[in-house]
Amino acid sequence: MSNSDRVVLALGGTGTVGSGIVKALLDRGFRVVVVSRDSKRLEKLKSFVSPSSSGNLITLKGNVGSEEEVEQVKQAVVEAVGKVTDIVSSLGFSWWQGGPPHTQTLKELHWVLETLVLSTFVSWKAFFPLVRDDPRGTYTFITGGAGDKLLMPGTGFLTVGAASALAFCQVLREEYPEVPCKFNQVTINAGVTVPDRMAPGYLNHLDLGETVAALVERRSSSHAVFTLECASDLKAILLEGNM
Numbered sequence: 001m002s003n004s005d006r007v008v009l010a011l012g013g014t015g016t017v018g019s020g021i022v023k024a025l026l027d028r029g030f031r032v033v034v035v036s037r038d039s040k041r042l043e044k045l046k047s048f049v050s051p052s053s054s055g056n057l058i059t060l061k062g063n064v065g066s067e068e069e070v071e072q073v074k075q076a077v078v079e080a081v082g083k084v085t086d087i088v089s090s091l092g093f094s095w096w097q098g099g100p101p102h103t104q105t106l107k108e109l110h111w112v113l114e115t116l117v118l119s120t121f122v123s124w125k126a127f128f129p130l131v132r133d134d135p136r137g138t139y140t141f142i143t144g145g146a147g148d149k150l151l152m153p154g155t156g157f158l159t160v161g162a163a164s165a166l167a168f169c170q171v172l173r174e175e176y177p178e179v180p181c182k183f184n185q186v187t188i189n190a191g192v193t194v195p196d197r198m199a200p201g202y203l204n205h206l207d208l209g210e211t212v213a214a215l216v217e218r219r220s221s222s223h224a225v226f227t228l229e230c231a232s233d234l235k236a237i238l239l240e241g242n243m
């Protein structure tokens with residue numbers, strides 16, 4: 001099956017991380033569906049991707065973090081593209097530094113968990129059946145390294161959310177070891193940003209997108225975990241695929 005026959009559902013495709021992935025997937029010839037709660041972000045994404053491949057980008061407005069709304073989104077996705085072959089999930093937010101736990105509210109912790117892990121669970125539960133039985137299918141989760149430690153003072157809830165997202169990915173690998181569709185977990189132990197905001201310790205979202213698109217293209221015969229610390233890790237994964 002060539003890339004042009006594959007349809008990737010990119011959850012979080014309007015985000016910093018997701019937009020780089022969407023552009024790279026389109027550049028490799030995939031058709032890509034992106035769902036966002038915000039029409040303006042979808043318009044911005046359309047003008048960001050390469051003009052030559054924008055015809056393969058399908059955008060839909062919707063909320064994939066709500067159990068009720070995700071079913072409507074799923075129906076709209078299937079109506080728009082027929083079959084989905086691969087899913088990339090980069091739901092969440094870029095950064096949180098609201099302060100130490102004693103200064104925080106339960107509402108804030110709910111919001112962090114909802115955005116980082118509950119939306120990941122709700123959308124996985126709805127969309128995984130679309131790809132589950134396809135041995136050529138992939139489901140890729142983008143996660144952050146903040147789950148391992150407190151990155152700096154005041155980022156505690158980010159650690160709680162990121163750790164939950166990492167644990168969820170691990171649970172999926174262990175609960176479904178033999179499922180035909182393979183899970184990729186891409187854990188990024190660095191910041192990710194756009195080219196004109198690059199600084200030490202950050203990955204360019206375009207380079208990250210290239211690497212994630214290569215992983216989707218390559219497929220895998222088993223569930224896999226990839227840890228990215230710096231730009232050379234991105235190159236190493238790309239080179240591995242060329243060998």
Ligand SMILES: NC(=O)c1ccc[n+]([C@@H]2O[C@H](COP(=O)([O-])OP(=O)(O)OC[C@H]3O[C@@H](n4cnc5c(N)ncnc54)[C@H](OP(=O)(O)O)[C@@H]3O)[C@@H](O)[C@H]2O)c1
Pocket residue numbers: 011012013014015016017018035036037038041062063064065066090091092093094095115116119142143144145162188189190191192193
């Ligand atoms: N940026 C970094 O420095 C960095 C570093 C390491 C790891 N990561 C990981 O990468 C992931 C994404 O980060 P990011 O920087 O790309 O964040 P971002 O720019 O804030 O984008 C988040 C994306 O998630 C989507 N989203 C969240 N909840 C949703 C829902 N209920 N329904 C539909 N879409 C929803 C947003 O869509 P809308 O258009 O609807 O808002 C947006 O596309 C996070 O899990 C983060 O842990 C990021």
